[in-house]
Amino acid sequence: MASPMKIRARMNGDAAQIRILAVHPMETGLRKDGAGKPIPAHYVQTLTVDVAGKRVARYEVGTSVSKNPLFGFRVRGVKAGDKVVASWVDNKGDTRTDEAVIE
Amino acid sequence: MRLALLISLAAVTAGAGTALAQQRNAQPYREHVPYIDWKPDVTGDIQHTGTYQYWKDRKALNPDWVASKEHQWQLNWKFMDPSYDDTLHGGHIARDRGAALYKKLDAGGAFAACLGARNGDLKGLRANHYPQYSTALGRVVGLEEMIEHCAARQNVTLENGSYDNSAISVYVTEFSNGMPINIDVSKGPLKDAFERGRERFHLRNGATHFACATCHVTLVGRSLRGQVLTTPYGDAAHWPTYRTKDELQSLHVRFAECNRNAGAQPLRPGSPVYSDIEVFLTALSNGYPVDVPSARD
Numbered sequence: 248m249a250s251p252m253k254i255r256a257r258m259n260g261d262a263a264q265i266r267i268l269a270v271h272p273m274e275t276g277l278r279k280d281g282a283g284k285p286i287p288a289h290y291v292q293t294l295t296v297d298v299a300g301k302r303v304a305r306y307e308v309g310t311s312v313s314k315n316p317l318f319g320f321r322v323r324g325v326k327a328g329d330k331v332v333a334s335w336v337d338n339k340g341d342t343r344t345d346e347a348v349i350e
Numbered sequence: 351m352r353l354a355l356l357i358s359l360a361a362v363t364a365g366a367g368t369a370l371a372q373q374r375n376a377q378p379y380r381e382h383v384p385y386i387d388w389k390p391d392v393t394g395d396i397q398h399t400g401t402y403q404y405w406k407d408r409k410a411l412n413p414d415w416v417a418s419k420e421h422q423w424q425l426n427w428k429f430m431d432p433s434y435d436d437t438l439h440g441g442h443i444a445r446d447r448g449a450a451l452y453k454k455l456d457a458g459g460a461f462a463a464c465l466g467a468r469n470g471d472l473k474g475l476r477a478n479h480y481p482q483y484s485t486a487l488g489r490v491v492g493l494e495e496m497i498e499h500c501a502a503r504q505n506v507t508l509e510n511g512s513y514d515n516s517a518i519s520v521y522v523t524e525f526s527n528g529m530p531i532n533i534d535v536s537k538g539p540l541k542d543a544f545e546r547g548r549e550r551f552h553l554r555n556g557a558t559h560f561a562c563a564t565c566h567v568t569l570v571g572r573s574l575r576g577q578v579l580t581t582p583y584g585d586a587a588h589w590p591t592y593r594t595k596d597e598l599q600s601l602h603v604r605f606a607e608c609n610r611n612a613g614a615q616p617l618r619p620g621s622p623v624y625s626d627i628e629v630f631l632t633a634l635s636n637g638y639p640v641d642v643p644s645a646r647d
Binding site for chain 1: 436437438439440442443446
């Protein structure tokens with residue numbers, strides 16, 4: 248069971264600043280554990296963000312991205328009270344969807 | 351007769367010399383120049399670097415200075431604290447982890463009582479009571495050391511300096527957010543710890559022959575290892591902090607890193623020497639509000 252994402256969305260002028268902190272190990276598959284055995288790759292492949300039912304961002308994420316990655320962007324044409332839905336899918340097929348409201 | 355007297359005199363001096371040499375071996379000479387009359391208050395920075403006015407409150411922070419590399423250190427990196435910066439980082443994940451661990455440990459209410467909270471209320475615990483003299487442990491301890499001790503009473507291993515220990519510390523500390531640090535170092539064991547911590551702060555050691563004060567008093571504002579050195583004032587109020595290179599660090603883990611960088615023998619987190627330095631630095635944050643979960647580079 249994946250840990251929940253932390254989402255912070257705030258209006259700043261005419262645009263909303265949206266920040267999404269995903270909790271994920273982001274293993275590249277190149278590291279080895281203490282016993283010398285390779286740690287299997289485990290990383291987020293795509294992250295999608297919808298605001299008020301409309302797709303505003305789609306990230307193609309790979310192994311070069313750090314553990315517990317932070318995604319941030321500004322988006323116009325939204326208003327306070329809109330629902331932000333973020334969702335990721337990783338290479339093992341796990342998925343996690345979380346919601347927040349623009350402040 | 352005179353000869354005998356001379357010989358006995360010589361024997362006495364020789365004996366004294368050996369005793370002195372033994373004393374020297376027991377306590378090797380180390381350079382110690384306490385060149386500042388430290389006052390246990392954050393406003394001491396007005397005489398030190400004169401930057402206190404720039405970071406003492408939110409309105410005083412100049413946005414141009416926040417963006418400027420030359421001036422960032424003068425704000426003492428306070429703009430990376432949560433009350434100034436609404437970004438998300440690993441400190442927030444650690445806080446949630448700490449909250450979950452704390453709820454598990456405090457199921458019966460004994461954990462909060464052991465930490466010193468009245469009726470389980472954690473508000474102000476970090477700001478007003480830590481570091482403190484623990485009668486249970488018989489020495490001055492910081493919050494992380496107390497968490498290790500209280501967890502051990504429930505047969506849970508939470509080593510001081512570990513991620514989980516620091517995560518609980520962030521969670522407990524967050525209840526003091528916005529409250530100024532207020533520890534009394536004018537009497538008792540904390541006064542002794544403050545004096546010892548002050549001496550340690552100025553005591554040179556290690557391969558580079560550095561004291562804490564070498565960098566954080568003399569070289570304040572200059573670059574070292576790609577970072578600008580900051581003042582010791584107001585800094586203890588934002589620990590444990592999230593660091594981009596090492597998920598979450600407690601103050602003692604940072605001391606150990608400092609020692610390693612300076613070519614000195616790092617000590618275990620929770621050791622009495624580190625606790626003394628923690629008392630000294632926390633006293634220099636007296637009057638500065640607690641702000642976690644914070645981030646530093």
